[in-house]
Amino acid sequence: MTDDEMNPRVSKAGADRAHHAFDLVDEWLFGAAMTALLSLSGEEMPAAGEALPLSRADMPLFNEDLPSWVHRVLAEPGTGLAGVSPHHLDVLRGTLAVERIAATEFNFRAREGGEYVERSQAAIAAYDTAKSGRIVEAGDQLGLVTPRPPRFTQYAETLVLGGGYMRPLLRARHALKLRDDGINLGRLSFLGSARQLISEPAERPVAEDYAPGAVDEFDLLIGAARTTFAVHATPLRFLCGCTSARGECPRWRSRTGPYDGQVRPEYTHERHVELVDAEGLPLGSVLSASTGRPPHRPNTADTLALWAESGTPYPGQRVLVVTSQYFVPFQTFDCLRLLYLPYGVDVDVVGFDDQLPDRAELPGYLLMETLSAIRSARRLLVDAVAALSRAVTDEPCHPPAGPPPAAPRGYLHRPEPAHTRGGSDDGGR
Structure with a gap:
């Protein structure tokens, strides 16, 4: 989404959904499980509020560009956007910082500048038994391993x-x-x-x-x-x-x-x-x-x-x-x-669990899909910021009838309670 493509069809319900998107990413990304995955690669969870100047050279994005306002906000922590809280901008900065680490450590589909390949063609890294176990444990807490049943019994x-x-x-x-x-x-x-x-x-x-x-x-x-x-x-x-x-x-x-x-x-x-x-x-x-x-x-x-x-x-x-x-x-x-x-x-x-043919590849596969999730979360936040910023400047064209829907819960299964950023055991972010 470019600076000029922020969706004008915004309403209070749409702004509420954008706030909820930030909460979901914040909860999923900055807890103990992601901190553990980063530490296995010798990395630390980035400190909150730090400046994050970015270029395509130090954070390669696959066939996409960030809007120009993202670079301004990331490089200057004091920069604000109308309708967007400092906390939300901090969450976006942190997400980009984690993505930059994961793009280096977890990217098995385009290693060392090679051509981007399909998942089945990725050069999945192998890990020793102890490290593999820790990766699978963290991946399970992030929702990549243990299935859960549907939340409802009836769907449209x-x-x-x-x-x-x-x-x-x-x-x-x-x-x-x-x-x-x-x-x-x-x-x-x-x-x-x-x-x-x-x-x-x-x-x-x-x-x-x-x-x-x-x-x-x-x-x-x-x-x-x-x-x-x-x-x-x-x-x-x-x-x-x-x-x-x-x-x-x-x-x-x-x-x-x-x-x-x-x-x-x-x-x-x-x-x-x-x-x-x-x-x-x-x-x-x-x-x-x-x-x-x-x-x-x-x-x-x-x-x-x-x-x-x-x-x-x-x-x-x-x-x-x-x-x-x-x-x-x-x-x-x-x-x-x-x-x-x-x-x-x-x-x-x-x-x-669709049973990968080679279970030895599971830890590397989980890391690869963790990177996919981080990138998808960052795209969600960019669109959520755009919606919030637009919401304070434009009247909605077609506001939805009736009250806004309840915020959905239970998207990402965790077998243990999640630790959100700012708690005593969140890796110090």
Whole structure:
């Protein structure tokens, strides 16, 4: 989000949600668990209130830029923004400081300036038994290990997030298990993209049994839905208005803004199929998003944004999101930024242990996904600051009807009570 793109559709309820976003990040990021992870790499939790001048050289961001106001606020702790408390700006400074450390210590997808790769291609570091145990323990306290049940028994919609290899099928099966256990899933949406199946390690042979002939993640999700819920898919429809994915979508170009590089044409289109049961009754849909970070493939945020644009999200709407457990924190912060902050959707992100083939890689994988969560939390805070700053200067265009929804709780499971910043055992931040 740039300085000129702060969402004008702000209301008191929207400001309340922004305040709550800060509370959630503050609680999750600055406690004993994150302090322990940093200490394992010889790092300390940054001191509160310190100046934090940043450049792309000392904190590489993956294909994104921070708004210019962020650099001003970080470099000068006394700098203020209308509508944003000094505490909130301090939380943002701290988040960027932790991200800078984690981007060096936990980034296994682009080591030493190498090309950014898919998770299955990452060079996961190995650790000795003692250190591995401490990483897993801290990761569990941060919500990456132990699954928790849904908060409610009834939802308006359930979103099954995409992935590679067997993950779409496993997530679909977990959604079915939840339904069999008595959870009303509401309408189902499988969210993915045109990410092409990779050849090393080979993805297609693993998925052939449930998605024969699949060429991308969208195909995997259709196959997973068909196999698990005994449905069939209606003919493909391009939401972007195109008739094929062979050329770049003109609508994508107009929405993305200036971009002079090359991007795979299929990454610029939005696709959709309806899922219907044997009696022709609708069960849900499968969506394929275009990319918001060219030239790279679409990501979770792109798929969530497409779901919101394709439907009618509303304050208090209960939406269940099904993913793998070690993705729960980062995808929770994505959901908060894209669904809760602007629309007031009450999102409940649940995961399960999808059993990594090599459990020896689990500690490194948890660190890698901790970095993903930190970055997602920082994006949430940047948007929350923008909403708060805008809220004191603009009248809302379309304030939501009725009272603001209650602030959602229980996003990130911890087996032990969390320690918030400023307590006696928070690592001294």
